[in-house]
Amino acid sequence: MTCYQEITCPVCCSNPIMKAGRSTEGTQRYRCQHPDCDTKTFMLNYRYKACEPGIKEQVVDMAINGSGIRDTARVLKINKNTVISTLKKVEPYRPSQSQVSGFKYHGKP
Numbered sequence: 044m045t046c047y048q049e050i051t052c053p054v055c056c057s058n059p060i061m062k063a064g065r066s067t068e069g070t071q072r073y074r075c076q077h078p079d080c081d082t083k084t085f086m087l088n089y090r091y092k093a094c095e096p097g098i099k100e101q102v103v104d105m106a107i108n109g110s111g112i113r114d115t116a117r118v119l120k121i122n123k124n125t126v127i128s129t130l131k132k133v134e135p136y137r138p139s140q141s142q143v144s145g146f147k148y149h150g151k152p
Contacts, residue, residue, distance in 0.1 A: 050087070053096050055080040066090075093121040093129075102129045 050060045052075040059076035061111050063084045066072060070090065075082045098119060105115045117121040130132075 052080055052082055053085055055152045091121075092119065093125045097128050100152065101132055102126055106130055 049058070051058055052060065052074060055075065055077050057075065057077040057080065060073050061076055062073040063074035066086065067092050070086050070088060072084045072085050072086055085096075092098065098121065101119060102115055102121075105118070110118070112123050112126050119126075128132050
């Protein structure tokens, strides 16, 4: 008896998926066939936890909430150097011109 596993794209959650070779460790890669999806390839099981979807967003959220680099690395079970490089790649928050125009500074320059 053959058993099949239903695989869906982690970005668009669609079912038209095709195999796309293997990683260097031998893990199967998949490619989404949906025309509007931006996913190139993905795997079901990643070797490194830092490569899993959503980890980079969690790093940024923890940094915004005041967690340190070592604390973030320990909680997410990734290397501290990965945390540092992820935070370096994040664009800083810059308010739009409409948000700044209503602000008036009344203190000393």
